[in-house]
């Protein structure tokens with residue numbers, strides 16, 4: 001099967017990570033975990049994250065803390081690594097732009113662009129946004145009244161002799177690639193924005209800065225012109241290649257998806273593909289720019305001091321489990337074009353509704369019934385040939401309900417679990433390939449909901465009470481419980497990329513950890529080779545998610561000062 005390579009932005013190390021950085025990396029982590037599952041092979045999947053260390057703001061922040069840029073970068077890169085470990089991200093590599101492996105290869109790419117004439121020396125005068133370390137077009141400068149469109153701080157008019165990347169040469173090609181979805185830019189609202197901006201015309205992009213006296217010795221110098229430093233954005237983009245430019249990793253190019261927020265889409269959808277073309281490399285297969293997390297309805301910013309810091313996230317993980325936090329971020333996050341709100345009351349609602357009363361309750365109900373009626377051993381299999389297709393088991397169950405005066409409104413419902421689970425798996429794979437990560441993990445929950453409905457409808461507890469008088473009902477009871485458990489096993493596979501620890505807990509109790517090296521579609525076949533088996537022990541175990549009081553206060557972060 002083909003390889004899968006996903007990247008996150010590499011984050012600035014001027015400060016510590018917050019929810020936004022965790023969210024983007026979570027998306028990449030879950031996408032990668034899912035693709036490993038689809039392929040049954042982790043070696044075909046590569047997930048890259050890391051830190052961007054040569055920015056001017058890193059130098060300033062280091063100075064303010066009285067340490068060298070390298071020391072400051074080391075400190076904060078370690079914070080990122082710690083945060084990503086705390087979130088249980090399973091990335092394959094963490095690239096730091098101050099590492100030699102990055103510096104030497106990034107210079108080699110820039111040299112190649114100089115040799116091919118795509119980078120050339122020239123004079124530049126333009127509007128510079130010091131807060132974002134980028135030049136903006138005259139059009140944007142005017143539109144935003146000569147302030148930064150991102151931070152609102154004043155723009156500066158700058159003139160300098162620089163090396164330039166001839167982005168203008170790639171205008172028609174870029175327009176065509178993005179318009180035709182040869183390079184899909186997603187969500188589509190973002191694609192339209194990018195196209196609109198390309199249509200205003202592309203200019204040459206400065207890619208270096210002359211080193212001034214007093215500048216910190218930090219960054220990567222222009223190859224063959226050490227008076228110039230490579231502009232941080234240009235070398236940072238190269239990380240996506242430098243990290244995999246080794247004999248055993250080259251096969252991962254082109255990246256399947258570069259993930260980021262909308263703030264840095266232009267670099268990824270326009271400048272980077274043009275650089276790749278000039279380097280003779282294929283463009284990425286998708287550029288995905290999500291929207292922002294906001295907090296209790298307000299934009300998060302330094303000036304408001306309202307970032308959701310890693311300590312707050314940790315406090316939620318400690319109280320509700322980190323899988324619950326992962327689930328909330330994934331399913332309620334700003335994956336589409338709209339911003340998403342982190343609000344405590346909403347967290348509790350989702351936690352109770354989808355986790356405690358969803359997957360948690362279903363697995364404990366089914367586990368408890370198997371323990372109670374069959375001593376924790378699955379009495380039989382039910383591969384779909386018996387039971388719910390021909391309605392025998394359901395008819396028996398409905399008769400038991402009728403006998404106690406609790407007839408269902410519709411006595412002829414059917415639940416075809418091989419089909420329900422098969423469809424969910426197909427949809428999850430489609431959604432995964434389209435980077436619809438929320439939709440992908442929700443397919444697992446859709447199965448859980450179907451099982452809940454099935455149990456409510458078939459009321460196995462009612463059937464069980466009548467077994468003394470109707471021993472023939474045992475077959476139906478066993479089939480209902482088997483089908484429920486087997487469907488939940490398949491749900492757990494789809495939920496595992498989002499909630500790896502909780503699903504591993506379930507697999508340990510139910511003896512159904514997925515075999516290594518087997519692709520998802522085989523693992524997930526209802527009643528198939530990897531299904532739950534007759535005679536298999538299924539322990540009820542602890543409840544996966546305890547219900548929360550919908551009125552409880554947010555957990556308080558433990559601050560270490």
Ligand code: ME8
Pocket residue numbers: 008009010011012013019020021023024052236237238239259260261262263264291292293294300
């Ligand atoms: O831009 N909501 O680094 P950066 C969601 N070094 N995501 C958010 C967010 C929010 N409120 N705030 C930040 C840089 N992010 C460059 C990238 S790549 C070659 C160089 C996430 O530390 C989101 O992924 O400012 C956004 O694109 C990224 O952090 C910006 O990180």
